[in-house]
Amino acid sequence: MASSMDELECFKVGAQVEVCLEEVGFRGSWYAATVARAASRRTGKILLEFHNLMSDGEGRKRLKEFVQVVLVRPVPPREAHRAFAVSEEVDAYHNDGWWEGVVISVLEGSRYSVYFRCSREQMDFAGSDLRLHREWVHGNWVPPLEEDPSHT
Known part of the structure; x- marks a missing residue:
């Protein structure tokens, strides 16, 4: 998670990110989003447009929400064809x-x-x-x- 304003360079408008949701039922989950408005130094919040979360019942309008920048991170890297072990x-x-x-x-x-x-x-x-x-x-x-x- 972001911890200083210097690290916010990767959270420019248009950047692909993930956000940790803290609401009950969503704890421990990360959702893909695009930065719609850069982080405010005053509030520490960033405006995100979610890729898969919708704000309407028909599933046509993507959810836009201000979230604390400390809950945002770049999209993590993935190794192709990685095998996983017990306890990982x-x-x-x-x-x-x-x-x-x-x-x-x-x-x-x-x-x-x-x-x-x-x-x-x-x-x-x-x-x-x-x-x-x-x-x-x-x-x-x-x-x-x-x-x-x-x-x-």
Whole structure:
């Protein structure tokens, strides 16, 4: 998450970002959005237009909302064709967002069983619907992007 105004360079108008929603039922989830208005130094808020969350019942008008900039991060990197291990923290794509969970078992066919602490649910996912969980800390990803051995 952003922690200083110097780090806001990656949150310019038009930038693709993710935002952590803190409402009940959404804790531990990240949703894709585009920066519609840069962060205000006075309020610390940024205007985002969500990609998959709608503000109307017909699903035609994308939700626009001011959120605290500390809840916003760039879109995390993903390693192509990554295998996951038991106990690894992952983000799983579900219900139009990325949800933080932990791999509790490796299944056949590149599938994984993931447990979500926030909702106390367990679900199975294809490896293509998972990414390694990363935090945005002082302008860097933790853990950093892994080197692809095929490119060395």
